Amino acid sequence: KNAPPEVPYWIPYLGSAIQFSLNPLKFFEENRKKYGDVFTYTMVGRKFTVCLGTEGNNFVFNAKLADVSAEESYSPLTTPVFGKGVVYDCPNHMLMEQKRFVKWGMSNDAFRAYVPEIEEETKDYFKRWNNKAGARGDLFVAMGELIIKTASRTLMGPEIRALMDDSVAQLYHDLDDGFQPINMFFEWLPLPSYFRRDKAHRKMRDIFRQVIEERRANNITDKTDMLQSLMNQTYKNGTAFTDVDACHLMIALLMAGQHTSSTTATWALMYLAERPNLVKELLDEQRDVLGSIDAPLSFDQMKNMPLLDNVIRETLRLNPPIILVLRKVIRSVAFPGTEYIIPKGHYLAASPIGTQIDEKFYKNATSFEPHRWDNVVEEDSGETVDYGFGKIAGGGARNPSLPFGAGRHRCIGESFAYVQLKTIISTFIRMYDISLTEKGFPKPDFTKMFVQPQLPVQVDYKPRK
Numbered sequence: 001k002n003a004p005p006e007v008p009y010w011i012p013y014l015g016s017a018i019q020f021s022l023n024p025l026k027f028f029e030e031n032r033k034k035y036g037d038v039f040t041y042t043m044v045g046r047k048f049t050v051c052l053g054t055e056g057n058n059f060v061f062n063a064k065l066a067d068v069s070a071e072e073s074y075s076p077l078t079t080p081v082f083g084k085g086v087v088y089d090c091p092n093h094m095l096m097e098q099k100r101f102v103k104w105g106m107s108n109d110a111f112r113a114y115v116p117e118i119e120e121e122t123k124d125y126f127k128r129w130n131n132k133a134g135a136r137g138d139l140f141v142a143m144g145e146l147i148i149k150t151a152s153r154t155l156m157g158p159e160i161r162a163l164m165d166d167s168v169a170q171l172y173h174d175l176d177d178g179f180q181p182i183n184m185f186f187e188w189l190p191l192p193s194y195f196r197r198d199k200a201h202r203k204m205r206d207i208f209r210q211v212i213e214e215r216r217a218n219n220i221t222d223k224t225d226m227l228q229s230l231m232n233q234t235y236k237n238g239t240a241f242t243d244v245d246a247c248h249l250m251i252a253l254l255m256a257g258q259h260t261s262s263t264t265a266t267w268a269l270m271y272l273a274e275r276p277n278l279v280k281e282l283l284d285e286q287r288d289v290l291g292s293i294d295a296p297l298s299f300d301q302m303k304n305m306p307l308l309d310n311v312i313r314e315t316l317r318l319n320p321p322i323i324l325v326l327r328k329v330i331r332s333v334a335f336p337g338t339e340y341i342i343p344k345g346h347y348l349a350a351s352p353i354g355t356q357i358d359e360k361f362y363k364n365a366t367s368f369e370p371h372r373w374d375n376v377v378e379e380d381s382g383e384t385v386d387y388g389f390g391k392i393a394g395g396g397a398r399n400p401s402l403p404f405g406a407g408r409h410r411c412i413g414e415s416f417a418y419v420q421l422k423t424i425i426s427t428f429i430r431m432y433d434i435s436l437t438e439k440g441f442p443k444p445d446f447t448k449m450f451v452q453p454q455l456p457v458q459v460d461y462k463p464r465k
């Protein structure tokens with residue numbers, strides 16, 4: 001048995017870093033043509049074995065705990081930002097329990113309360129866009145700022161939301177600057193951005209801790225937000241989930257939800273700016289369900305808006321914010337159906353966007369057609385897998401569309417992200433009519449941790465009457 005084929009490179013150590021960073025999708029596609037779905041490339045002294053196709057996705061997402069480790073791949077990046085003891089700075093079984101704690105704070109009752117709050121934040125935010133016809137606005141900036149507000153108002157609690165306008169937003173930016181692809185490779189460099197990151201981490205933790213202490217001191221127990229639910233958890237084996245752990249997990253959730261949701265909102269609205277007919281259909285859908293586009297939105301009624309769901313689903317198919325998922329191989333593993341053994345020390349890389357834009361699975365795969373999902377019923381094999389944080393449909397990792405991943409590390413923020421995106425998009429299109437500028441539709445920028453549209457992302461807008 002053999003190691004998978006290797007992409008040749010001319011610059012020692014750096015390897016294929018440049019070709020990869022310029023356009024990872026092109027890099028994968030070109031090499032897939034030469035070597036097939038499984039091949040290895042070198043980048044900054046490390047070996048990455050990318051596993052493409054639905055079998056590749058399944059192999060990486062469902063790899064055994066004894067064979068691969070997510071924490072060894074991500075921890076250098078995430079631990080300084082989130083803090084110790086949570087997510088990738090603890091054994092996997094503890095992460096699974098942390099995910100269960102988080103799920104508690106994402107109930108339907110919580111979502112019912114969140115929708116009017118998100119609607120109000122969106123209306124308030126966009127009041128600053130002026131009411132004259134012919135104005136131009138930056139959607140990327142707007143969505144970034146709005147989602148910090150909506151996520152903090154709902155998940156983080158009113159105390160954090162109240163601070164969000166000034167100091168905390170800056171802390172957030174400093175944390176964010178310490179969350180770049182380069183940090184995975186050069187964690188030991190004395191970069192000024194790392195000092196700012198560490199300082200921001202400590203301040204952020206202290207802010208959450210202060211809120212927790214105040215709630216405890218004042219016997220406040222009636223809050224339904226995430227912070228409250230994390231304040232009252234214990235691991236199954238009796239170990240306490242401490243207040244500091246809760247603070248760290250809150251920071252992790254803030255980071256996990258921010259760029260993923262803000263870039264998705266931006267892409268979705270850009271597609272709508274390109275397609276006035278689709279906006280009309282979405283507004284008609286709102287009228288059908290709610291009677292009028294002036295009626296308040298509600299969580300339960302938005303469940304009956306399939307086109308709204310499908311706009312987000314289709315946006316995530318074409319523009320998933322996460323295009324690379326990594327696991328470090330800790331025990332050599334065979335790739336089923338091939339001769340390949342992937343050696344210990346390699347990183348396994350899955351890139352589910354590959355199957356998401358493959359003609360084999362989607363007709364006119366690169367064009368945005370939300371109606372393609374109209375009659376799609378998710379195949380469900382009936383089996384479920386329980387990793388400890390709730391049951392997941394079995395065999396899910398072979399679904400060609402996996403913007404939220406699969407298996408034990410699957411996203412737990414999906415339903416929250418949908419609630420947030422649906423509310424923001426619906427509210428926004430009630431307020432403004434948007435269209436593309438002469439720059440047209442933006443291309444993706446792959447150099448960022450989360451793929452985002454190339455900046456600036458402007459639209460022409462006028463208030464809807």
Ligand code: HEM
Pocket residue numbers: 070095099253254256257258260261264316320321322325326402403404405406408409410411412413414416417
């Ligand atoms: C995991 C995508 C929003 C929290 C993941 C993974 C993906 C993903 C692909 C799997 C990573 C891996 O296997 O290595 C997205 C997208 C989002 C989104 C596309 C929005 C459009 C959120 C939100 C939250 C969140 C809003 C929390 C409030 C998490 C957590 C994990 C995760 C806790 C688990 C990490 C693990 O188990 O290793 N997400 N996410 N995500 N996400 Fe999300």
